[in-house]
Amino acid sequence: MGPGNKTAGGPRARMGSPARVSMGDAWSWRVHPDMESERRRPSFDVERLTNILDGGAENTALRRRVESIIHSDPEFSLKENYFMSQNEHYEAGVKKKFHLQMLARRLGWSEGSRELRYAFRAVTGDLALGLHHIFSKSLQSLGSEEQIAKWAPLCDQFRIIATYAQTELGHGTYLQGLETEATYDADTQEFVMHSPTLTATKWWPGDLGRSATHALVLAQLICSGARRGMHAFIVPIRSLQDHSLLPGVTAGDIGPKMDFEYIDNGFLQLDHVRIPRENMLSRFAQVLPDGTYVKLGTAQSNYLSMVVVRVGLLLDEINPLLEKACVIAIRYSVIRRQSRLRPSDPEAKVLDYQTQQHKLFPQLAAAYAFHFTGTSLRDFFQESYGAILDRDFSLLPELHALSSGLKALISEFCTQGAELCRRACGGHGYSKLSGLPSLVSRVTASCTYEGENTVLYLQVARFLLKSYLQAQASAGSASKTSLPRSVAYLTAPDLARCPAQRAADFLRPGLYTRAWAHVAVRLIRDSAHQLQTQMQSGAEEHEAWNQTTVIHLQAAKAHCYYVTVKSFAEALQRLDKEPAIQQALQRLCDLFALHGILSAAGDFLHDGFLSGAQVDMVRTAYLDLLFLIRKDAISLTDAFDFTDQCLNSALGCYDGNVYERLFYWAQKSPTNTQGNPAYQKYLRPLLQSWRSKL
């Protein structure tokens, strides 16, 4: 290391060597000594862990190649991000999208390729036209072969810009409640698309406000006088010539939001807009020219595109936001010094405080847990997707339940975790220059988009209830019908008491996984019983359900936590060739499981499964883990391998030169470079008005 190495050119310089220069800042040629000391003796090979997270060393290499292309191109610079207005954000988002598409074409990066995924990561996803790809995915899952053949090339070549319009002003996650209508007119073989009320206005779809030329509109199909439920229709909304709105279409931007300023979330009203019959996506349902309705799929098949989107979001959008928050907060916490641990010592790194570890390490553990769980969900999805497209729906209920539940759990934890990380940085976490406010306000949207979390949990609860009743029924009979994999534990033998005798026993994945299984099963059983009791006392089924939803929610959450603990633990078993990495990650897995137990201690104590003494053991084991994870903390965050450009944080850079960067960035703020009109207009007269009187 030294001034001679200050240009971070080739991939060698990026291999975790201390010569890595942050943000190309010439003054920052030296890693902060407090950061350097953290990296001096890593307990495992950080590069190797990065490879594992990337799914192979060749992926790591490819990702870094893409990142260096993106970061060396000034068009993709994120430096101005925190200083832009909503309009400027939008324009930058469109501009970057344009350049990325040009680049992709030049370099031969195809749609859905790893290269584009990595590029998306490098520009932190701040690209307009994201819904265009959701349109594509929906087309692939809901369109017939002819429809795909017609629209996919138009889409891929950006001859049209498309969005996906589902949510309405007055209606969200509950699809049957949507009011937009598509009435089939057999005379002209057209659908008449119409928004009958104000609340039927499509509201929120991204790219709709100012960009899209076409929208995939979810609407109630009415044909031959009968309502057939929700179907998807391709509706042209803007002229391909001059981009003006087509007749009968009212559309615009819905105004400022917490974040996603680069996206023009929009509204759309349709006034008897006619589209050809062929524009209804018809893989799972068709309307014949005479108006006959033909159903080819199950009621759930329309949900398929939502499943596709949710699975993709977990690994590509939601969890990376928590990972970045952890990187920033943990790096900052080894630079920030505050108070003294011993009177004779210098001020201590804040990461050495138990309370700081208690705030941050559970978030780091969760980020790893979700990485591995998200990966196994994706594997399961890829395994079952083909079959579903071929109209074999046997795995769809489980896939739907798993993806809904994990989306809810992961978005909830990532949101809380990112906000905890932000606040763990004290006042500086409130500055946008820390990068954390943007991460928080972006991740928090995930709790309500693509299915509001409470609604999703309750869908999981219905699946659990069904599986539970199925398990009960098969327990009595000789023929054992097999339960879906993720709920197979409902029939596994259960322990009434946890066998742990010492704190160390709680570091056994088998033991805590079973503890979680026990609590999940108990809550599912309780929720089934409460529902039954309500119904036996005369309540109608629907009312009984509503009166017991709090416990259903609890049961669904416990189930999702169990699934996460289990798949994290299983993923680590497969790392037996990497004992050092396995050990470091095992501690995170233990911490994730035990933190969950302590947070829900009441559930574990409730039926005596854990005794008070055992909860104390869990607490002891938990606190000991914090101490053990401390020395690996920086390596574990380095392993995510986010570039400094993509973190875009004055607090979280690799080199740890926090204060210099914060001061330097603040000085560049337009508030400091563009004069102060408010002084001239108001402060000066105010000060002088008093002067004249005195």
Added chain:
Amino acid sequence: MAVTMNQDLRRERASASFNPELLTHILDGSPENTRRRREIENLILNDPDFKHEDLNFLTRSQRYEVAVRKSATLVKKIREFGISDPDEIMWFKKLHMVNFVEPVGLNFSMFVPTLLNQGTAAQKEKWLLSAKGLQIIGTYAQTELGHGTHLRGLETTATYDPETQEFILNSPTVTSIKWWPGGLGKTSNHAIVLAQLYTQGKCYGLHAFIVPLREIGTHKPLPGITVGDIGPKFGYDEMDNGYLKMDHFRIPRENMLMKYAQVKPDGTYVKPVSNKLTYGTMVFIRSFLVGEAARSLAKACTIAIRYSAVRHQSEIKPGEPEPQILDFQTQQYKLFPLLATAYAFHFVGAYMKETYHRINEDIGHGDLSELPELHALTAGLKAFTSWTTNAAIEACRMACGGHGYSHCSGLPNIYVTFTPTCTFEGENTVMMLQTARFLMKSYDQVHAGKLVCGMVSYLNDLPSQRIQPQQVAVWPTVVDIDSPHSLTEAYRLRAARLVEIAAKNLQTEVSHRKSKEVAWNLTSVDLVRASEAHCHYVTVKLFSEQLLKIQDKPIQAVLRNLCLLYALYGISQKAGDFLQENILTDTQVTQVHQRIKELLTVIRPDAVTLVDAFDFQDVSLGSVLGRYDGNVYENLFEWAKTSPLNKAEVHESFYKHLKPLQSKL
């Protein structure tokens, strides 16, 4: 005002079991307070000088400008309207700023009070009047780039030069740059700067100095002063939080605030009599922040509950129209405990304000005995209420689904304006540990055979030796989950147990290690838990005591239900503590869960009226979703249409980027 009220809200209001006006009087303290508050609010609402564009549609720099204009107007109007009572000034400001902050705020909240508390008579005479009239605009500069809550760590120096009788103010390092003070970046021309005092070669710790920053007349930074805005933040867009770097900047000796400590012309340092006195300001600000937590949460609840009564979604029974989402148990379970919390914190805030004034009188008479406990209690309660409120506002926002994410809901603004409370005026974890220090001290006193008084007196009942298991029987284990008083006892028990556990774990660590500080650090998670339990107990206790003071039967009944819900919900969230410490049996915990669900149903018909009683004007909520008349969707659509982004039907970026994209590929 809209002509018609939304039908759902009309029905909700008709079904209330009590008169909201009477409850508003209770919350304001008296009918007279309510009347005067509304009178002042109307002064502002009817004044065209306070009208401005929706801030959500403005850039940061425009927002700053609006805020400065309003501050300037405000100063004139306060005089014009003859408002002088501090409470009234606060109402006035609250409404005129509407969830937003003002750049000259610190002049009034920090600069002037510090001058009052720490300045000599001569200093007050010189500075006070001009500061009060904004002839000078002052701020308060304490936090540094590298140093926050731990005051002793601050690096800025003030070195006395007896030759010229001046102090030399200096920022020796990057980490010593003053960072964050509100109004420092662009607005203020003076600051009270906290710096390490050096005189006669010796450091005497932190002292306060009045430092001129900008030239009068031109507003340019003075030579030796580097000052600017720290850049964009999560919220506080209107506020020019600033940085300040001083390069051997000289100020006269008289600019050190010398009511307590002094530096004589020859450089001799004279020590202050008592350092407890500075606690006073901190206690005041923290008790004010507890009230702020209650107000912010009350606003968030008002918005979320009204919207939930207007929003229809999904179905409970097939074939029937979509129900109000407030009829879903999950929605009630999300919102009603938060509503109960808003009421609980209101009463805690009122209690603290009252106590502060009482103790302030004692201080006036030289009696400082209650100050340490009050200081410890305010630290913990500030942390406890701000953490809870922080999460609760977010929960309210999310309970509004997607629309909560739009600035039209007003909730993002309430959140980002409130959330700094968790880190400023003492970072919350540090605050909790301060309370814990007091709890440990009290515990040790009890162990040494002394009695302690005040909110910690429960420690007197702790059996000194808990070796024999039958000692458990000393505690009353029969908790009546329908009695606020009995639930207070349960919380009291939990606090006592968790304080004891933390104390014992601390002792164990001390016996294993040499340093007390290391032991303290290794017990700090337990210590924070103990403090939280203590604050939770205090909150339940104050809420349940409040019930006894209420005369009106229907209001007492509805508040009693809220109090029960607050207490029981807390138990269900922390069931582990109550079970593990044998305060409740698992059967009782099951009953608690059941009782909570019953209370949700009981509170449901009064929910909208309970938020109406907070009596926020629509303009002060700043929310389309939370409008009193409930005409949400029409106004949402109107709001979006006025967004500047919709001014042109085809945005210019279409020609710049989208069209080429379509043609080039």
